[in-house]
Amino acid sequence: MPLRLRGKVFETLTALVANHGRLLRKEELLRMVWPDSIVEENNLDHSISHLRKALGDTGQYIETVPRQGYRFIAAVRESGQRHDPAARADALPEVPPQEIRFFDAHDGVRIAYSTAGNGPPLVKAANWLNHLDFEWKSPIWRHWISELTRRHTLIRYDERGNGLSDWNIQDFSFEAWVRDFDQLIDTLQLKRFALLGISQGGAVAVSHAVRHPERVSRMILYGAYSRGWALRNSPDEVERRNALLTLVRLGWGKDNPAFRQLWTSLFIPDAPSEQMDWFNELQRVSTSPENAVQLLSAASRINVVDLLPKVQCPTLVLHCSGDAAIPVSEGRLMAARIPGARFVELPSRNHLVMAHERAWEIFTREVAGFLQEDAAQHTGGSVGRAARSGRKQG
């Protein structure tokens, strides 16, 4: 009878069966199932316990060798069909290869950035919890990357203190984030580009767009905000956020995923459990508990409300109606203050929309349409001013 198993649970089974009869030490198994990252032992214990439940194992399949590891003891028969273990990855949308490079920020902090795809540049301002490499393989981000590289060269970077950028840093301020962004654009020598700001990246995007209107052709703000939670006039929210900060500081890095799960449920409450596991893990690999607290505190004080009326480029603001991480009212505020901005509310409770959601269909349609307009103008520009000015309407 076929069994449905989640990714890591399936991989645990594959590893055990491939080595049936042999004792697999826990370290070996951890390396086999999580080759790209260092994870705690209890992830493995969880996988084994799920596997046992799924198999109805009462000791006939998997033997526990106390304090050492596990051994698959049932008879194994190879069937005619061979399944490529990588076949599962086919279920994820295709993405082009990315190239990761680094630049040194003004204060010597090393920032990692990535380019992928072909076409006019689309730059994504860093958001909370980025990891260039981990995201590439993750079902949380892969559909985003796939979609955004379809007609554009997508440029991403890991915020200072995050992912592949330096973790050991002094300056966590919003001003430093903005400077890092400016420097990225200088490094890439971009003259004109479309800009995407997600979450706290929205404020960085706004700041750049206002200071460099000649560079930014259009701007997409998603799940974004112009003022941090400390400035939203909600004492309850401040108290709640401070409690969450304490939990991050106390428990995030511990070998106890319950602490990280809390954050995951705040961000993607309606995600399938595999996506939740990925997000739990993303938190652990993308930054340290100390950095997480610093980054969250800096984000709480963001204030670009006064810059919003100065944005000159066409702007599309999208926000999920039930977003528990950033209230939709913050998205509406941005759209209301940016001259001519268009607002699209997405039907989801997730802060990051998942590939299977209807909200994702709407997002891709809206964003593709919005960027298409840019492409049309872009082509017009490059074909020549004379041709365009010859028309009655531009």
Added chain:
Amino acid sequence: MRHNTLVRYDQRGSGLSDWNVEDFSFERTVRDFEELVDAAGLDQFAILGACQGAAVATAYAVKHPERVTRLIFTGAFANGWPAPGDTVRELYNALLTLTRLGWGRDNPAFRQLWSTLFRPDADSVEMDWLNELQRVTTSPENAVRMMSEFPNIKIVDLLPKIACPTLVMHSRDDAAIPVREGRMIAARIPGARFVELPSRCHMVSPGDEAWGVFVREFSRFLSWADLEEERALRVTAG
């Protein structure tokens, strides 16, 4: 309870007892216990006190020494929980704030933090069950009011007045209530015996390595072996 009649009750504000409650004070819960004893028509009995239940048992035993034959404590605290200066205090405050603000009411992630604090070694099935248990046993408002009373439960001064044989068990790596608390309690109760359980869990349960130790010590203390022998003799005599 192979050889005893077990009497349990749901604390006011939880389970099958009334949820709509004004008074959550420690004094009130001790009076509830006294009333339970009367209602059940009990004469003499042993008390098992787990966590804050140990403080209730202590207060009762000191007030009614003639009634209490034996005390068994597990995961007890005597100087409030979390005790002043306890490292878990920050975590406790943060969790209480989130409970109070009702965050994650329909979301188990937040309840799971309590679950892992009390039973870090639970497997995923048990975790789900513990998360659900919290949801069904009481409301967030009652949980906050009950938990807010815990730091005020101070019975250190009563410990030397306990007159019956007492067994104090505590998990060696209890993350919620440090084992030194159990040791302190045992040291202050005249003649009390202390057993350290090899566990990280605040409460041990069947399936834990420490459960065997718990049952062995528990049954020995309540003289189950003697009772079994006695019964065997009676059967032989009969």
